[in-house]
Amino acid sequence: MLVFVRKLSGRACNTVSIIHKVYKLLVKVAFLFQTNTLVSVNNVIYNGINVIICIYFKNIDDGRKEEYNSMLKEIEIRRSIRKYIDKSVEDEKIIQLLESARLAPSGSNTQPWNFIVVKSELNRKNLAEIAHNQKWMLSAPVFIVCVADIRCRIEENVNLLLNENSPQEELKQIIRDTSISVGYMLLEAENLGLGACWVAWFTQDKIRPILNIPTDKYVVGIITIGYANETPKARPRKKFEEIIHYETWE
Ligand SMILES: Cc1cc2nc3c(=O)[nH]c(=O)nc-3n(C[C@H](O)[C@H](O)[C@H](O)COP(=O)(O)O)c2cc1C
Numbered sequence: 001m002l003v004f005v006r007k008l009s010g011r012a013c014n015t016v017s018i019i020h021k022v023y024k025l026l027v028k029v030a031f032l033f034q035t036n037t038l039v040s041v042n043n044v045i046y047n048g049i050n051v052i053i054c055i056y057f058k059n060i061d062d063g064r065k066e067e068y069n070s071m072l073k074e075i076e077i078r079r080s081i082r083k084y085i086d087k088s089v090e091d092e093k094i095i096q097l098l099e100s101a102r103l104a105p106s107g108s109n110t111q112p113w114n115f116i117v118v119k120s121e122l123n124r125k126n127l128a129e130i131a132h133n134q135k136w137m138l139s140a141p142v143f144i145v146c147v148a149d150i151r152c153r154i155e156e157n158v159n160l161l162l163n164e165n166s167p168q169e170e171l172k173q174i175i176r177d178t179s180i181s182v183g184y185m186l187l188e189a190e191n192l193g194l195g196a197c198w199v200a201w202f203t204q205d206k207i208r209p210i211l212n213i214p215t216d217k218y219v220v221g222i223i224t225i226g227y228a229n230e231t232p233k234a235r236p237r238k239k240f241e242e243i244i245h246y247e248t249w250e
Pocket of ligand 1: 078079080081082134197198199200201221234235
């Protein structure tokens, strides 16, 4: 294991962006030397001096580390895909996507998620239309419509019509949990060599009738799935320093 410590003046440079560049470079180098992998790149501030600590190229000595690193790689290279080649997606791959969603964590293990696999041209066309006519969606051969079911938290005999303005506390919880499962699916799609995009630009009253979804369910997203016909650049992300806090907010 090689440990590399570098000190830099806090004012002289933006350590976070350097970390990011160093990190990307190391990921590339780690790729070249397949037996080694990046372990971590950390930034600490000590007495007003930014210190970058890079610990990298540790030999992989157990399967878990290899899994962890490959996950990070997939997270980094995933993109929202809005252009697909004219090729159907194997059923086994769809099952695998759904399985990754099924295994997601949820508050109190309530598992509020349901998924509707949509392949028919008519349904896809109708769904793209109510999603503000995002025509690109139609190049995807499969849509997975992700539905949160509040019945894991509220009894059947309570009448409910859920929409964007519903006050139910439980609605937030089921949207939160279903969103985690969708995130898992997006990563599994990347892992399987598939492209995907989460579409949520629609309203409940428009999407519901297309797929006969009852009024006590809430559609969290339509996930377009297919083989990518584009390689979009990474969309920008906020800098570490903007979003990471240590111990307290301030
Ligand atoms: C909840 C949610 C809703 C989204 N809705 C849409 C959408 O309706 N149409 C679309 O083209 N992209 C949609 N996206 C994709 C985002 O635009 C995309 O994730 C973001 O720009 C970052 O790009 P990346 O996914 O390639 O990293 C959505 C993403 C999320 C998480």
